Amino acid sequence: MKSVIWEDTIVALATPPGIGAIGVIRLSGKKTFEIINELFPSKNFAEEASHSLHVGFIKHHGEILDEVVVSIYRSPRSYTGEDVVEISGHGSPFVLQQIINACIENGARLARPGEFTQRAFLNGKLDLTQAEAVADLIASNTSISQKAALHNIRGGFSQQLKELRERLIRFSALIELELDFSQEDVEFADRRQLQELIDEVDKVTTSLIDSFKLGNVVRNGISVAIIGKPNAGKSTLLNALLNEERAIVSDIPGTTRDTVEEVINIDGILFRLIDTAGIRQHSTDIIESAGMQRSIEKMKQADLVIYLFDVNEITTQELGEIKNNFSIQQSRYLLVGNKIDLVSEQSAREKFSEDPEILFISAIKQQHIDDLKERMVNTVLEGEVQTESTIVTNARHFHALRQLRTALGDVKKGINDKIPGDLVAIDIRRCLHYLGEITGEITNEDQLDYIFSKFCIGK
């Protein structure tokens, strides 16, 4: 496949800013080899093999700027599909900036954010969901978000949609053929088969829409409020949850440390513990009424509420009222009975008639903390995660899928009502439009610019 080569050659630093052992500058476009030949005069890159590495000096205005390694990728065997070189220099921001300036003086221009990937998309190297997954992978900070992004980079998501789209296109063509014979009242498109296909697309669409709830969790994490009476042991539980995991979280550079939120990564899902400062401050001497108010506020903010109580203090009647309350509020919650170290787990269980909803722990003795974590994860995943299936993490895809479902409903209704083929064809085209919008077969420039502007520079 021959690639489009853009007239303007773009250049950018591809590695993070700051001092490091090395820094990599990326060049792509028509003048790539011309520019690198000018800067690296000891070789003629137009004659070198693709996918080869070259050590030497970058020279500009007769001065050596750096000793570098140049990687070359010939069109179309490159990320963008154009001729690409990567210049790996010493990691001095000053030196790297000079090399970039030298590229610009020789005819390149600074790349916009995401512009390399945008060219890759426009050259058909990636479809739109794959391109978006590149940004997701760079932003990924848990194993689940990483996996979801890689699944999409490899085309898992779009492959599914493309197949359905092609089958819909075939039906659409048949129905449109009917229009040419409209006087004769023929039906080239088998309505039963069409109905089956629509049902199939609808099923896939619905399951993708449903996956967005999890996708959102994968992307943004899940907020957790720990509430309960003073002395229930909230701050002890907080420490128990954070203790082991803190090291793991701090291993990930970029994790925000300066908010009051604490974040724990359990099985690849980020749980953001909200108002942990509040827990630490008010753990002992909170005023009851203010405490209640605060608890209600926190419940409203949280995706998941952990209600912690002292098994030795609470009555079964009180607990019943609390459960009712949660049901009314429609909160996702976990009931956690603390301080089983003061009685026995068995007698605690008996007190609450072996209620399977309650998890019994001892925060201070770190008993059953792992069980609590498992329940937290299960509450989020609801057993529905198959890591091999597509998880929609992107709000743009989610909204297109919802519009697709509406259009599918219209097609179904049209078939049921036996409306004329030309009207059905319009609804099918709407379906095709939304499907194409997701994978990028149908785009407009503004939308593309918006999508790629959220990338980092150099990608």
Added chain:
Amino acid sequence: MKSVIWEDTIVALATPPGIGAIGVIRLSGKKTFEIINELFPSKNFAEEASHSLHVGFIKHHGEILDEVVVSIYRSPRSYTGEDVVEISGHGSPFVLQQIINACIENGARLARPGEFTQRAFLNGKLDLTQAEAVADLIASNTSISQKAALHNIRGGFSQQLKELRERLIRFSALIELELDFSQEDVEFADRRQLQELIDEVDKVTTSLIDSFKLGNVVRNGISVAIIGKPNAGKSTLLNALLNEERAIVSDIPGTTRDTVEEVINIDGILFRLIDTAGIRQHSTDIIESAGMQRSIEKMKQADLVIYLFDVNEITTQELGEIKNNFSIQQSRYLLVGNKIDLVSEQSAREKFSEDPEILFISAIKQQHIDDLKERMVNTVLEGEVQTESTIVTNARHFHALRQLRTALGDVKKGINDKIPGDLVAIDIRRCLHYLGEITGEITNEDQLDYIFSKFCIGK
């Protein structure tokens, strides 16, 4: 040349931490290909050509971690001299950390700071001054520091010393031969030629020692104090100096912005303007006596003092006293007469009898600011910079050179005093020792560890 291959294989992130388009991980050592074969199972890297690039997936425990480009460099054609691979992955710190962890699980260990360069040095890929210049280049933030580092990376400095060292070694061997014939009172080593060589080494050594004053400026910049009476126009001058250059300085990531110092880069030299906050605060309503005290303090801290005065206010007598004062204090200073826009430049010149030491400017009209900058640079360079010659920027080299000069003096004195050859030989060996210490022919492990510990990780 066959390289030493270390038993342990080292791994590190070579690019700066943080999120970027890409991040590069470097592996070097005996198990390099074994590890990359394990992680990138679609190729057998033991059979691939050196200096080639390979696109594919990193897999670990059956899971895909990332889509990457692997660069391979076969021993001895690599930075360290060992088998080296570089894995260029998506710039997510989380993903890169997982790849590093996978390398470690497969038998690598995390590299210490500078350990790749240390191996390069131990394999004779670089001598010690070249290795040190790598770190200097990464830290370089002006064109002069960059040029000095590149000169040394290319072996400019050590080449000079190595030649002298070899010639000294020959003399040393001849003198030591005399010892075997000590009964016969022969002189194999021509004392006149030896004296000439010692003079030559001494001359080179002295010029290198002298270059350290500039080298220090190149490395650390030069501190400048602007002093003068209130209303002389100090804050206006400060703004005039900063105005154009500020953009250039802020182009350099890593320039400290949170100190009260402001930094300007003039012709590749960093001028650090001290106490600029003081100038801004006290420019108008300073109390005279406190102002004087402050000026003296600032003069003591500064490498260069700019004395600014209002040409319309100061008397020639006052100015004479100020010049005397500077001479007594042995400060490097520039006399700058401001506000020539209020009179004429000509009448200002005449008032001070065409004193060539005074530079006349108008800070507010930005007149002759470039001339001031030129004078600032000349004051530092004192006309002595030939960019092609070696500038000693490294304190370790400076101290070794000073010890070398002492030892050379002892050799000279010994020859003059016609002391026995065996005693001269001891002094020559001291010279050889200090020369070898600079280039790394003579080292001890502690010293090496100390030198390389100041590198960044991944280099």
